[in-house]
Amino acid sequence: MHGGIRHAGEYMCFSIYDVTVPVMLQGLAVMDDYLDHAQKLERSNCLDPGSVLTAKLAPGMLTFGEQFAVNCNKVELHLTKLMNRGWPTPRIVAMIYPALRGRLLETRGFLQTIQPVELMSAQTNTYQLTPSVARGWFGGNDYIRHVVLADFFFHIAVANAILRHLGAAVGKKDHLGHLTPYGSGDYS
Template sequence: MSFSVYDVTVPVMLRGLAVMDDYLLHAQNLERSKSLDPGSVLTSRLAPDMLTFGEQFAVNCNKVELHMTKLMNRIQVAPHEVAMIYPALQGRLLETRSFLQTIEPEDVESAQTLIHQPTPSVAQGWFGADDYIRYVVLAEFFFHIAVAHAILRHLGAPLGKKDYLGHFTPHGGVDYS
């Protein structure tokens, strides 16, 4: 069985963005349940040199658009500035999901014939599409989700692997629970 560039990017990213949307709800619930200042989780980070919880969302959405426009061989969009408040971050997730939903399989069909250069801070050199998707696009995407998950766990949010994996839709009547 082979997977297309579309198969390993768009549906995977849509699912991951839904997980991030759930994490925003977990963050708000955590603030309420622990009587934390509203928005305080958004400014939390794991280490001084890491992005905050809120920045994980903004950066991931910008990266999704950057990587997908590269794979579509289109002019790249400028990164969006997002206010570090829940409604703005939820809006940015929705905007990014809407962008992904406009992508058709044929839009990324030629991606495997292109050579991609990631931003210098991520990796040096040029990558064929398969390696670019495997080692840069998906790795970066899941890194930001994992860090957001870790920040919530560190602050005491009651979530686990099932939250990280997201909601499964069983195929063929199979129960995966």
């Protein structure tokens, strides 16, 4: 590579690990920041402590707090499925800030234990999905791209939308998280 330009025929390959674990760690950090925004919103608007956690966009949708608990459970479910491990038991989390922060921390800890080799065969496997969202068998690539990642970001986006709906000053920059140029790659 010369001057940040790739020559014809030169491709950068991402592993399943690369497109799941670091991405999810970043997304969970964003969700942790959203808890800060929620508490700041409660303080600045003289709302009852924890009231943002019970807010939702529409009837039948999960509350702001439930977005966190469900997303953490799904991260563990999807990743254990990709590693061909037994299914984890979903955790029930109290809808209070310390418990939700603790659950985010546990989930980050789980992700940090995953080694790239554990996800190497994930693309070549097939995965069965049952309702409520989709039904049937999906190849690894489709499951990862269209279910795992889409599901993960859905809950982050809904949490963002609830905060914005309530008047919090959050936007795309908050949704993207703490990006650093020249992260782990060589862009020279």
